[in-house]
Amino acid sequence: MEFKEVLNKRRSIRKYQDKTVRKEDVKAIIEAGLKAPSAGNLQPWRFIYTYNQDKINQAVDTTYRGGNIHSDKNQDWIRKAPVIILACIDYSKPVAKYGDHGKKAAIQDVSAAVENMVLKVVDLGLASCWISGFRVEELKKVFKVPDEIDILAFLPVGYDDGYQRKISKKDISEVVFKDEYKKEANNF
Numbered sequence: 001m002e003f004k005e006v007l008n009k010r011r012s013i014r015k016y017q018d019k020t021v022r023k024e025d026v027k028a029i030i031e032a033g034l035k036a037p038s039a040g041n042l043q044p045w046r047f048i049y050t051y052n053q054d055k056i057n058q059a060v061d062t063t064y065r066g067g068n069i070h071s072d073k074n075q076d077w078i079r080k081a082p083v084i085i086l087a088c089i090d091y092s093k094p095v096a097k098y099g100d101h102g103k104k105a106a107i108q109d110v111s112a113a114v115e116n117m118v119l120k121v122v123d124l125g126l127a128s129c130w131i132s133g134f135r136v137e138e139l140k141k142v143f144k145v146p147d148e149i150d151i152l153a154f155l156p157v158g159y160d161d162g163y164q165r166k167i168s169k170k171d172i173s174e175v176v177f178k179d180e181y182k183k184e185a186n187n188f
């Protein structure tokens with residue numbers, strides 16, 4: 001798919017068809033993540049994928065809605081995803097190399113990987129949604145993620161089942177400045 005089309009087509013999709021996702025596609029999505037840039041090329045990303053419905057349900061049980069971490073309401077629509085991919089962070093090398101800044105760098109590294117993956121999903125004709133509304137410590141238990149490893153986000157992946165929600169993006173003039181913060185960028 002043309003890059004422009006991928007960018008324009010990408011949306012957070014929250015309704016999936018009852019159709020599985022090929023294992024080769026999951027591999028291709030993760031491989032796109034592995035190609036991301038990372039500070040010092042330390043590649044602190046770690047991924048876990050599962051098709052196991054029981055695990056997916058347990059993962060969804062750790063999610064919450066509306067930004068309220070204590071909410072007992074989950075993001076139940078994720079249960080219909082045939083596969084989910086977790087993006088974890090191993091801070092050890094970035095922190096050893098860069099001190100406190102290493103943590104911030106590692107978050108950026110893994111975010112870059114996740115964005116690559118989200119775009120690859122679209123390229124493959126699939127759909128996903130970036131999920132970070134979950135209780136990390138609970139989710140770590142589901143996947144036996146060790147204490148020192150963090151989970152940044154996970155992606156449910158499936159085929160779009162006609163999910164439609166209009167999303168407006170800010171106009172370029174609202175968020176782009178020239179020379180100084182808040183200085184209007186005319187004639188871009």
Ligand SMILES: Cc1cc2nc3c(=O)[nH]c(=O)nc-3n(C[C@H](O)[C@H](O)[C@H](O)COP(=O)(O)O)c2cc1C
Pocket residue numbers: 010011012013014075129130131132133134167
């Ligand atoms: C860091 C991050 C966390 C997000 N967490 C969630 C989430 O927990 N649940 C969800 O439904 N969408 C989540 N989203 C998706 C956003 O809601 C979505 O990107 C935004 O509304 C813009 O819509 P679009 O992706 O279709 O452009 C998240 C996105 C990002 C980047």
